[in-house]
Amino acid sequence: METTTETKRVAIVGATGYAGSELTGILAKHPGAQVVALFSSGSGVPAPANPAFPDLVAQPFAFDALLASNPDVVFLATPNEASAELAPKLIDRGLRVIDLSGAFRLNDPGLYPTWYGFAHERPALLDEAVYGLTEFCNGELKSARLIANPGCYPTSILLALRPLTYVIDREQPVICDSKSGVSGAGKKADIAWSFGELYGNFKAYGVGHHRHEPEIRQGLRLGDRTPLVFVPHLLPTLRGILSTIHVGFTRTVTASEIADNYARAFENSPFVRILPAGQLPELKNVVNTPRCEIGYTLLQGGRRAVIVSVIDNLLKGAASQAVQNFNRMCGFPETEGLA
Numbered sequence: 161m162e163t164t165t166e167t168k169r170v171a172i173v174g175a176t177g178y179a180g181s182e183l184t185g186i187l188a189k190h191p192g193a194q195v196v197a198l199f200s201s202g203s204g205v206p207a208p209a210n211p212a213f214p215d216l217v218a219q220p221f222a223f224d225a226l227l228a229s230n231p232d233v234v235f236l237a238t239p240n241e242a243s244a245e246l247a248p249k250l251i252d253r254g255l256r257v258i259d260l261s262g263a264f265r266l267n268d269p270g271l272y273p274t275w276y277g278f279a280h281e282r283p284a285l286l287d288e289a290v291y292g293l294t295e296f297c298n299g300e301l302k303s304a305r306l307i308a309n310p311g312c313y314p315t316s317i318l319l320a321l322r323p324l325t326y327v328i329d330r331e332q333p334v335i336c337d338s339k340s341g342v343s344g345a346g347k348k349a350d351i352a353w354s355f356g357e358l359y360g361n362f363k364a365y366g367v368g369h370h371r372h373e374p375e376i377r378q379g380l381r382l383g384d385r386t387p388l389v390f391v392p393h394l395l396p397t398l399r400g401i402l403s404t405i406h407v408g409f410t411r412t413v414t415a416s417e418i419a420d421n422y423a424r425a426f427e428n429s430p431f432v433r434i435l436p437a438g439q440l441p442e443l444k445n446v447v448n449t450p451r452c453e454i455g456y457t458l459l460q461g462g463r464r465a466v467i468v469s470v471i472d473n474l475l476k477g478a479a480s481q482a483v484q485n486f487n488r489m490c491g492f493p494e495t496e497g498l499a
């Protein structure tokens with residue numbers, strides 16, 4: 161693949177959030193990126209975005225200050241509504257945008273009022289935005305003006321299931337039982353996400369109405385008929401997602417067929433590791449890394465499988481995947497700044 165050594169000027173809006181702070185840390189050390197501006201919400205005060213880089217101070221957001229920093233690429237690590245408003249304005253000014261929110265992930269604008277609570281002002285951008293599940297993208301990242309970075313739960317689930325869609329039985333429910341560390345919800349103050357409520361506890365939430373459900377359905381091209389059962393849970397830990405996925409197949413499959421399919425799908429994917437049949441990954445394998453690990457066990461003589469997928473929600477589920485996309489967009493090696 162053609163690569164470049166030219167440095168890109170990057171700005172991050174939402175740099176003081178959980179995902180933005182990780183992004184700041186990665187881009188500060190990225191040999192091809194120069195961090196030219198960092199912003200928090202307009203109501204914030206100047207503060208370091210990442211404690212490891214005290215000189216990289218985020219300023220309260222101001223659109224003119226962002227433009228004045230003259231970035232090549234703007235990362236939006238902001239809430240959905242803020243990204244939906246900001247990304248079109250930046251694109252209209254000729255800037256390239258990598259959005260970590262869900263504001264541009266769904267193709268169908270009609271889904272936004274139901275699942276996100278707002279109507280899209282620029283639905284044409286939903287057609288244009290590249291859904292940046294890096295491992296399943298090709299040249300489209302290179303020419304993209306807008307990349308919609310995938311959600312954390314969908315990343316863990318789609319990496320595990322996309323290579324097997326050809327044999328998944330769409331008459332049976334696809335069941336995705338996912339558990340996330342508390343940083344998945346961002347740094348909001350909410351009693352349900354507080355230490356006192358989480359410590360020594362474990363609970364399901366958002367069943368039937370989590371925003372990642374239509375994203376998973378879209379990513380697996382399930383249409384409206386195949387039942388998708390997505391059950392998110394909150395783990396009493398800070399970071400990491402473990403998804404346990406139950407699928408039925410249209411015919412009997414063997415472990416070597418599954419292994420071959422995964423090997424083909426991820427032969428050029430430095431951040432995905434497939435475990436041997438019967439070995440299942442654990443959170444500690446991937447927390448604080450940009451990697452995804454996937455393991456599977458066949459059941460009922462190969463008519464069903466349980467697949468387990470683990471990622472760090474703040475890295476492969478957000479910041480490091482955004483940098484993978486940045487690397488592909490700008491012509492850097494995919495692992496630049498991440499290996």
Ligand SMILES: NC(=O)c1ccc[n+]([C@@H]2O[C@H](COP(=O)([O-])OP(=O)(O)OC[C@H]3O[C@@H](n4cnc5c(N)ncnc54)[C@H](OP(=O)(O)O)[C@@H]3O)[C@@H](O)[C@H]2O)c1
Nearest residue numbers: 174176177178179200201204237238242261344346347478
């Ligand atoms: N957390 C995850 O695991 C994860 C994974 C994948 C995707 N995401 C997505 O990434 C985005 C950021 O998530 P997060 O968890 O990092 O959230 P967070 O911790 O709540 O941080 C949000 C950031 O956005 C800033 N902000 C809020 N409103 C703003 C506005 N109107 N204009 C400019 N900046 C604004 C905040 O500034 P202040 O510091 O001043 O409040 C903060 O820096 C969200 O869309 C989220 O859905 C998160």
